Each structure stands twice: as structure tokens, then as C-alpha cells.
Amino acid sequence: MGSSGVGRWASRTRWSRGFAIARDATVAPVSEALARLVSATEAALADAGLGDDRARCDAIRPAMEALLRDPSPIPDSAREPLEGQAVGNVLHTDALGRFHVMAVVFPETTSSGVHHHGCWGVIGYLQGSDEETRYRAVADAGDRADLEEDSRHTWHQGAVTYLLPPETGAGAGEGCWHRVRNPGPGTGVSVHVLCRTPSDHPHRFWDRHTHSVLPYPFVEATPGRWRAEVVGLG
Numbered sequence: 001m002g003s004s005g006v007g008r009w010a011s012r013t014r015w016s017r018g019f020a021i022a023r024d025a026t027v028a029p030v031s032e033a034l035a036r037l038v039s040a041t042e043a044a045l046a047d048a049g050l051g052d053d054r055a056r057c058d059a060i061r062p063a064m065e066a067l068l069r070d071p072s073p074i075p076d077s078a079r080e081p082l083e084g085q086a087v088g089n090v091l092h093t094d095a096l097g098r099f100h101v102m103a104v105v106f107p108e109t110t111s112s113g114v115h116h117h118g119c120w121g122v123i124g125y126l127q128g129s130d131e132e133t134r135y136r137a138v139a140d141a142g143d144r145a146d147l148e149e150d151s152r153h154t155w156h157q158g159a160v161t162y163l164l165p166p167e168t169g170a171g172a173g174e175g176c177w178h179r180v181r182n183p184g185p186g187t188g189v190s191v192h193v194l195c196r197t198p199s200d201h202p203h204r205f206w207d208r209h210t211h212s213v214l215p216y217p218f219v220e221a222t223p224g225r226w227r228a229e230v231v232g233l234g
Contacts, residue, residue: 030092033070037063038092038101041193045098053120057162060193064124067191068158078103079127079189086110090198097197104192106130108184114147115216115228118175118202119195121163125155128188132161135177135206145206145213147177154183155190163194175202205230 030038040063044056067073078089084107092101103126106112114135131154135147155161163176182188194201198218205216215231 029075031070031073033063033067033073034091034101037067037191037193038094039063041099041101042094053164054162057120057122057164060122061160064122064160064191064193065158068124068126068160073126074103074191079105079187081105081107081187086112088192088198091191093197097200099193099195100197100201102192102194102198104190106180106182106188108182108186108188111181112179114177114179114206114208116175116177116202116204116206116213117163117194118204121176121192121194123155123161123163123193124191125157125159126189126191127157128186129154129156129183130188130190131155131181131183133179133181135179137177140213143213144211145177146211147206177206203228205233207233 037060041060044050044059047056047059050056050059074091078091080089081087082105086104086106088102088104090100090102094100106128114133131152133149134151136150138146138148140146163178165175196202201218203216203218205214206212207214212232214233216228217231219227219229
């Protein structure tokens with residue numbers, strides 16, 4: 001299994017080698033704000049009256065906004081990077097495997113590279129800022145894709161956004177392509193509610209030089225830590 005090697009693309013940007021995920025299913029103690037976010041997500045997923053992922057994300061949003069206003073919504077340890085690199089610290093994993101909640105930490109100037117989430121997500125920005133670039137798939141054959149930049153936005157504390165597929169075009173109904181970069185100053189921390197468990201979350205990486213699409217699974221790098229590693233990058 002190969003490592004991501006995204007550092008070879010760096011010019012003025014310090015790239016992360018993916019991000020690591022703590023193995024523990026739940027971080028204790030759980031704040032009331034986090035417990036309400038988990039409950040809201042469970043309720044949204046169980047509500048047959050919510051007809052699509054956007055409606056479910058809309059139902060989760062108020063609890064995420066409340067968490068972002070809370071003075072202590074997550075443990076201080078969940079705001080820490082891993083050896084200076086971006087990291088995802090799992091705060092909760094659903095017992096039925098439908099979703100997980102993590103605090104994603106991007107130190108200043110680190111970036112995720114362009115990657116694809118194959119199902120829904122709700123992201124709330126807790127600390128600092130992240131520049132997010134969204135991409136539209138002109139063509140996506142599974143192992144190769146042609147992408148065009150669709151939008152670029154810098155998110156700040158208190159903002160909430162969704163990971164949802166485009167409604168039209170080559171990538172319609174098939175997840176979301178994006179890249180996240182922390183332009184600084186300081187460390188960026190965001191809370192993600194993402195579909196499935198960390199190990200099952202559908203995740204692909206785009207090689208901007210060859211346009212190849214490569215598997216980007218989370219693997220255990222050290223005991224209790226998981227890293228997204230690109231498989232097959234030369």
C-alpha cells in the first residue's frame with residue numbers, strides 16, 4: 001500500500017500526507033452540544049419524511065450551529081494536530097455504522113489535496129478558517145476524471161456547509177469533489193458529520209498531473225491512529 005506522496009506537489013503550500021483518525025468510537029466526556037448533534041443526526045436518518053440527503057443535512061444543521069456557539073463543545077485534545085500534520089479526531093461513531101463525527105484539524109498552510117467524498121456530510125467551522133475549492137466533474141470514469149474548478153470559498157468560525165453531490169452533469173448524484181487548504185493565520189478546526197464509519201467512508205483521490213483517480217482509504221498508521229493513504233500513486 002503506497003503513501004499519498006502529496007508533498008511532491010508543494011510549492012508554497014505545505015501538504016499533508018492525508019489525515020489520521022483516532023480509533024476510539026467516542027471521546028469522553030461528551031459535551032451536551034455534541035450529544036445533541038449526535039441525537040439530531042440519528043433522528044434525521046430515522047425520519048422517513050425527509051426525502052433526500054439535503055433535507056437530512058438541513059435537519060442536522062441547527063444542532064451543528066448550536067455546537068459551534070457552545071464555549072466547550074469538544075475536548076481540547078480534539079483540536080490538536082498530529083505531529084504538525086492534519087488530523088481527524090473521531091468524537092463519535094454510530095453503533096449502526098450510519099455516520100461518524102470527527103474534529104478535523106488543519107495546521108496553517110496544510111492542504112488535503114483534491115479528493116472525493118462518495119456520500120453526504122455536514123461540516124461546521126469551529127476555529128480558524130479553511131479555504132475550500134469545489135470541483136465539477138466534466139467526466140468521471142471511476143479510475144480517471146476530468147475536473148473543473150466550480151467554486152472557491154473561505155469558511156470562518158460559525159459557518160456550516162454540506163458535502164452533497166451536484167444535481168446535474170457528469171458527477172450528478174455521485175458525491176462531492178473538493179480540496180481544503182488552511183490559509184492561516186493559526187490552526188483550523190472543523191466538526192464533520194460524515195456518512196458511514198471512518199473505515200467505510202467512500203473516499204477517492206485525484207492526481208492532478210495524470211487525472212487518475214486512486215483509492216484513498218483510511219488505514220491504521222500507528223495504534224489508535226488512522227491515516228488516509230493514496231493507493232497506487234507512483
